[in-house]
Amino acid sequence: NAGVTQTPKFRILKIGQSMTLQCTQDMNHNYMYWYRQDPGMGLKLIYYSVGAGITDKGEVPNGYNVSRSTTEDFPLRLELAAPSQTSVYFCASSFGAGQGDWGNQPQHFGDGTRLSIL
Amino acid sequence: QKEVEQDPGPLSVPEGAIVSLNCTYSNSAFQYFMWYRQYSRKGPELLMYTYSSGNKEDGRFTAQVDKSSKYISLFIRDSQPSDSATYLCAMSAPVDDKIIFGKGTRLHILP
Numbered sequence: 001n002a003g004v005t006q007t008p009k010f011r012i013l014k015i016g017q018s019m020t021l022q023c024t025q026d027m028n029h030n031y032m033y034w035y036r037q038d039p040g041m042g043l044k045l046i047y048y049s050v051g052a053g054i055t056d057k058g059e060v061p062n063g064y065n066v067s068r069s070t071t072e073d074f075p076l077r078l079e080l081a082a083p084s085q086t087s088v089y090f091c092a093s094s095f096g097a098g099q100g101d102w103g104n105q106p107q108h109f110g111d112g113t114r115l116s117i118l
Numbered sequence: 119q120k121e122v123e124q125d126p127g128p129l130s131v132p133e134g135a136i137v138s139l140n141c142t143y144s145n146s147a148f149q150y151f152m153w154y155r156q157y158s159r160k161g162p163e164l165l166m167y168t169y170s171s172g173n174k175e176d177g178r179f180t181a182q183v184d185k186s187s188k189y190i191s192l193f194i195r196d197s198q199p200s201d202s203a204t205y206l207c208a209m210s211a212p213v214d215d216k217i218i219f220g221k222g223t224r225l226h227i228l229p
Contacts, residue, residue: 042221109161
């Protein structure tokens with residue numbers, strides 16, 4: 001069972017370039033999330049989606065865009081890369097809030113994309 | 119006051135010792151509490167999940183929640199070098215779409 005798969009694992013971009021970070025999950029989860037993790041700063045939520053066609057901003061959405069056309073995929077797009085976007089990006093998914101015996105479902109993470117903007 | 123506070127460490131303990139990791143929080147609406155373990159260059163993986171107050175045990179790991187003090191703990195018994203990782207606490211309120219994470223505590227178990 002693959003879980004949450006992120007590609008690429010590593011990428012170096014030049015300032016002003018654009019790219020899409022891919023995320024796919026095979027657990028039939030409704031909810032998907034994008035985080036960035038900087039050293040000593042914990043996980044910061046960029047965008048999230050509670051289902052196909054629905055997206056919402058998190059804590060740090062500026063400079064990023066997302067789309068959710070299918071349940072499985074939740075790509076994150078950087079339009080004009082800036083050095084401040086150098087980070088490790090994690091995608092996560094869950095069954096969401098108020099679902100099943102566990103109430104709010106915990107999130108399952110991919111192994112991240114390490115992105116450097118030079 | 120931040121919603122979730124967690125000492126970043128690093129915390130170094132000898133192999134076999136009992137480890138105590140803690141988080142405090144300010145939002146009394148939080149009901150679901152989680153601990154994630156993150157190895158270097160990997161994504162966080164769910165370690166423990168608890169609802170409301172009380173204790174939960176899973177092998178060498180015990181999670182405690184004290185809602186009256188807004189304080190959660192993770193205990194690791196008979197610690198092993200393979201337990202060396204960053205441990206993140208996380209919590210959420212009922213029917214909330216988002217989980218709030220602590221910044222993580224780096225733990226080193228010395229052989």
